[in-house]
Amino acid sequence: MSIQSLSKAGRSELFFQGVLYLSACFLVVLVFAIFLSLLVHSIPSINEFGVGFLFGKIWDPVFGLFGALPFLVGTLLTSFLALLISIPFSLSISIFLGEYFTEGTFSSVLKSAIEILAGIPSIIYGFWGLFVLVPLIRSLQIKLGIMPYGVGIFTASLILFIMIIPYSASIGREVVQLVPSEFKEAAFSLGATRFEVIRKVILPYARSGILAGILLALGRALGETMAVTMVIGNVNVIPDSIFSPANTMASVIANEFAEAMENLHLSSLVQIGLLLFVVTMIVNIIGRHIVKKMSVES
Amino acid sequence: MESTVLKIEDLSAYFSEERILKDVNLSILRKRVTAIMGPSGCGKTTLIRCINRMHELVPGAKVSGRVFLDGKDIYTMNPIIVRRKIGMVFQKPNPFPTMNIYDNVIAGYKLNGIKINRNEQDRIVEESLKKAALWDEVKDFLYRKGTFLSGGQQQRLCIARALAMQPEIILLDEPTSALDPKSTSHIEELISQLKKDVAIILVTHNIAQAARVSDFTAFLYLGELVEFGTSEKIFSVPEDKRTEEYLTGKFG
Amino acid sequence: MQKDTVSWRILKDKIFKGFVILLSFVSILPLLFILFYIVKNGITSINWEFLTHLPKHIGEAGGGISNALVGTGILLIISCILAVPLGILAGIYLSEHRKGRLSYLTRLCVEVLQGIPSIVIGIIAYLWVVLSMGTFSALSGGVALGIMMLPVIVRTTEETLKLVPFELKEASLALGVPYHRTILKVILPAAMSGIVTGILLSVARVTGETAPLLFTAFGSPFMNFNIFKPISALPLLIFNYATSPYPEWHSIAWGASFVLVIFVLILNIITKLVTKRWKVQF
Numbered sequence: 001m002s003i004q005s006l007s008k009a010g011r012s013e014l015f016f017q018g019v020l021y022l023s024a025c026f027l028v029v030l031v032f033a034i035f036l037s038l039l040v041h042s043i044p045s046i047n048e049f050g051v052g053f054l055f056g057k058i059w060d061p062v063f064g065l066f067g068a069l070p071f072l073v074g075t076l077l078t079s080f081l082a083l084l085i086s087i088p089f090s091l092s093i094s095i096f097l098g099e100y101f102t103e104g105t106f107s108s109v110l111k112s113a114i115e116i117l118a119g120i121p122s123i124i125y126g127f128w129g130l131f132v133l134v135p136l137i138r139s140l141q142i143k144l145g146i147m148p149y150g151v152g153i154f155t156a157s158l159i160l161f162i163m164i165i166p167y168s169a170s171i172g173r174e175v176v177q178l179v180p181s182e183f184k185e186a187a188f189s190l191g192a193t194r195f196e197v198i199r200k201v202i203l204p205y206a207r208s209g210i211l212a213g214i215l216l217a218l219g220r221a222l223g224e225t226m227a228v229t230m231v232i233g234n235v236n237v238i239p240d241s242i243f244s245p246a247n248t249m250a251s252v253i254a255n256e257f258a259e260a261m262e263n264l265h266l267s268s269l270v271q272i273g274l275l276l277f278v279v280t281m282i283v284n285i286i287g288r289h290i291v292k293k294m295s296v297e298s
Numbered sequence: 299m300e301s302t303v304l305k306i307e308d309l310s311a312y313f314s315e316e317r318i319l320k321d322v323n324l325s326i327l328r329k330r331v332t333a334i335m336g337p338s339g340c341g342k343t344t345l346i347r348c349i350n351r352m353h354e355l356v357p358g359a360k361v362s363g364r365v366f367l368d369g370k371d372i373y374t375m376n377p378i379i380v381r382r383k384i385g386m387v388f389q390k391p392n393p394f395p396t397m398n399i400y401d402n403v404i405a406g407y408k409l410n411g412i413k414i415n416r417n418e419q420d421r422i423v424e425e426s427l428k429k430a431a432l433w434d435e436v437k438d439f440l441y442r443k444g445t446f447l448s449g450g451q452q453q454r455l456c457i458a459r460a461l462a463m464q465p466e467i468i469l470l471d472e473p474t475s476a477l478d479p480k481s482t483s484h485i486e487e488l489i490s491q492l493k494k495d496v497a498i499i500l501v502t503h504n505i506a507q508a509a510r511v512s513d514f515t516a517f518l519y520l521g522e523l524v525e526f527g528t529s530e531k532i533f534s535v536p537e538d539k540r541t542e543e544y545l546t547g548k549f550g
Numbered sequence: 551m552q553k554d555t556v557s558w559r560i561l562k563d564k565i566f567k568g569f570v571i572l573l574s575f576v577s578i579l580p581l582l583f584i585l586f587y588i589v590k591n592g593i594t595s596i597n598w599e600f601l602t603h604l605p606k607h608i609g610e611a612g613g614g615i616s617n618a619l620v621g622t623g624i625l626l627i628i629s630c631i632l633a634v635p636l637g638i639l640a641g642i643y644l645s646e647h648r649k650g651r652l653s654y655l656t657r658l659c660v661e662v663l664q665g666i667p668s669i670v671i672g673i674i675a676y677l678w679v680v681l682s683m684g685t686f687s688a689l690s691g692g693v694a695l696g697i698m699m700l701p702v703i704v705r706t707t708e709e710t711l712k713l714v715p716f717e718l719k720e721a722s723l724a725l726g727v728p729y730h731r732t733i734l735k736v737i738l739p740a741a742m743s744g745i746v747t748g749i750l751l752s753v754a755r756v757t758g759e760t761a762p763l764l765f766t767a768f769g770s771p772f773m774n775f776n777i778f779k780p781i782s783a784l785p786l787l788i789f790n791y792a793t794s795p796y797p798e799w800h801s802i803a804w805g806a807s808f809v810l811v812i813f814v815l816i817l818n819i820i821t822k823l824v825t826k827r828w829k830v831q832f
């Protein structure tokens with residue numbers, strides 16, 4: 001091999017290393033740029049409303065009044081309600097797959113079903129919710145004698161609950177499986193039943209991991225847009241019951257962003273986006289941190 | 299007569315600050331098998347990895363001293379050239395899993411982008427496989443994946459891969475430790491054949507193996523070269539007490 | 551007495567197990583419902599005309615979703631062109647530099663990127679591309695989807711590269727193969743199935759994304775091949791038609807949903823096959 005082609009190899013190598021380095025840098029720059037862009041475009045709204053933006057109860061583009069409280073309330077209500085409903089289900093799946101049926105047809109059926117559930121686009125959930133769930137809720141509301149909107153916080157929570165199960169369940173399964181078998185065997189050898197082992201050994205051991213799964217599911221629920229937008233009713237007021245129509249942070253952006261003409265309106269919507277970005281980032285980082293710590297420990 | 303192909307002078311090697319090899323001096327002769335022996339962790343692998351400049355690839359690893367290949371210091375040469383001239387076979391057979399047997403043998407050319415015509419390729423593959431005593435076993439399915447072969451066959455494939463580059467020296471790091479007795483004796487026969495063409499440096503734990511195949515033996519202990527001489531002498535009348543203790547199984 | 555508590559404990563154990571099994575299977579009922587409705591309402595709309603024609607005006611019968619199919623295809627191509635090379639390169643960097651400050655920071659950013667709600671990515675593509683070009687466009691939609699694909703590709707690339715044994719790299723380097731050739735010709739091919747899996751997964755993930763397209767690709771009733779103009783996409787069409795007041799449009803939306811779900815499911819199956827068939831034995 002000649003000297004020339006060797007120095008070419010050396011240069012290609014430097015070039016290659018440089019490209020790798022730059023691609024890694026690019027990802028970092030990308031995330032910072034996303035944050036900065038959101039921040040910069042939020043400035044008009046931050047200047048106008050300050051912290052009051054978070055507590056303002058009125059969102060009225062016609063009068064140029066932008067308070068985000070209705071959406072904060074809407075987001076928190078739908079997300080937490082969905083989490084609350086999903087916990088017994090995702091816990092069951094975690095225990096089912098992590099302890100009772102770790103392999104076999106039973107578990108592979110459930111596993112693939114959950115994978116498919118996670119893979120179905122949210123627009124499909126929304127569409128289905130709008131045409132199947134909403135009429136169902138409406139007839140329920142008529143029976144109960146409440147205003148039969150059909151759409152609203154509760155309907156959105158139901159859809160969200162279905163959508164987030166795969167997230168908390170898959171992490172829950174992982175952490176349940178991480179419980180060292182010595183602990184379980186020790187308890188079994190003392191004559192404990194399966195149920196007692198699960199309650200006294202597995203769940204306490206896996207507690208923080210299960211919590212992490214719930215956090216990651218929360219991160220997903222907070223930012224979910226289409227499914228919620230289609231069934232929540234899109235009303236910019238603070239909901240007075242869990243059956244009232246409302247809006248979440250994500251759904252108000254979806255509804256109004258394309259039509260936002262006023263600079264201040266756009267800026268307020270971007271600021272809601274910024275809030276979503278920051279909150280989901282914190283929730284995700286904490287969740288992943290817990291999962292990582294757990295898998296390192298065992 | 300007997301000529302030196304590789305000369306190691308005051309070679310020291312480090313991992314971070316820890317000095318693993320301490321001023322090793324050693325001469326390797328052409329067409330001879332030199333065995334390197336010593337207890338586990340004494341630096342045998344490190345030593346041969348310094349010879350083809352693989353040691354410096356580990357983060358924090360350093361080398362001092364000089365190694366001459368045909369009178370030229372390899373640490374002033376391009377490592378890529380050095381590695382093409384000094385072939386290496388590892389403890390665990392490591393054929394390229396994405397390539398078939400043919401491509402595995404010719405891999406040194408293909409991966410380096412060295413263009414040679416098909417006939418020449420065929421010739422190199424056949425010759426290398428024959429030298430590695432594998433040709434008869436694989437000539438009918440050269441286009442199957444190399445990973446389907448048995449462990450011993452895989453190891454011979456790796457030897458063929460190294461031979462294809464026409465190296466001056468082949469480094470073998472415990473090439474039989476992952477193999478069964480039959481494959482081991484195959485490889486040992488092969489080593490005796492190969493030394494007609496190249497110098498061989500063989501790291502081994504197996505005292506009997508060193509005695510069977512090597513012309514010279516170096517005994518390494520805690521990073522120091524304790525003793526070096528003809529195998530005959532080392533295995534019959536070792537000078538150093540530590541060598542004797544090792545050979546009689548006191549440690550290692 | 552003693553015997554009583556034991557049998558009570560065993561009973562509790564059985565009840566609990568029954569409960570776990572019941573709740574687990576109840577949670578996949580919605581999936582069955584959804585698939586049932588999509589198939590029931592969607593399959594009747596599907597025919598050759600549906601797949602190859604443009605939508606008709608309200609009141610006219612028939613019409614299809616060809617513009618949305620083409621749009622989704624174009625959006626996916628743009629996003630793959632943007633995300634695949636970059637994601638693979640960053641993945642290589644991370645697997646080659648397991649420790650180090652930049653790797654740590656990059657991994658953190660990939661995590662953050664993965665968690666960003668898709669609607670926020672839509673805002674970003676709007677601010678960066680739509681605002682600077684002054685128009686909604688396929689390109690801006692592709693940028694949004696590309697950003698969403700990145701974290702999946704980076705992570706799967708890093709994970710699969712880490713599984714490639716170090717011995718292979720040594721084998722190549724010991725033949726005098728330069729570092730970059732070793733990575734490109736030995737390590738990458740050995741990890742190919744995992745990397746392709748990652749790409750397919752990320753495509754499956756973004757094909758159904760609607761939120762980031764609402765104010766980027768925007769949607770269009772026409773067939774469009776110009777990436778600087780607004781373009782339709784399957785999920786956008788579903789959204790617009792499902793929320794319209796016209797029953798004819800609803801049935802088109804069901805048909806489009808059927809197509810979308812089938813596409814995503816097929817991608818998932820292909821992913822499984824690739825993982826199994828292409829798996830390199832080390």
Ligand SMILES: Nc1ncnc2c1ncn2[C@@H]1O[C@H](COP(=O)(O)OP(=O)(O)OP(=O)(O)O)[C@@H](O)[C@H]1O
Binds near residue numbers: 337339344
């Ligand atoms: N990557 C590394 N980083 C730090 N120290 C290392 C590394 N590799 C090896 N060492 C140390 O260097 C010393 C020599 O290792 P080496 O592998 O050369 O021994 P060896 O003689 O080949 O042993 P064996 O017979 O077990 O293969 C050992 O003490 C080992 O702990």
Ligand SMILES: [Mg+2]
Binds near residue numbers: 342343
């Ligand atoms: Mg060794």
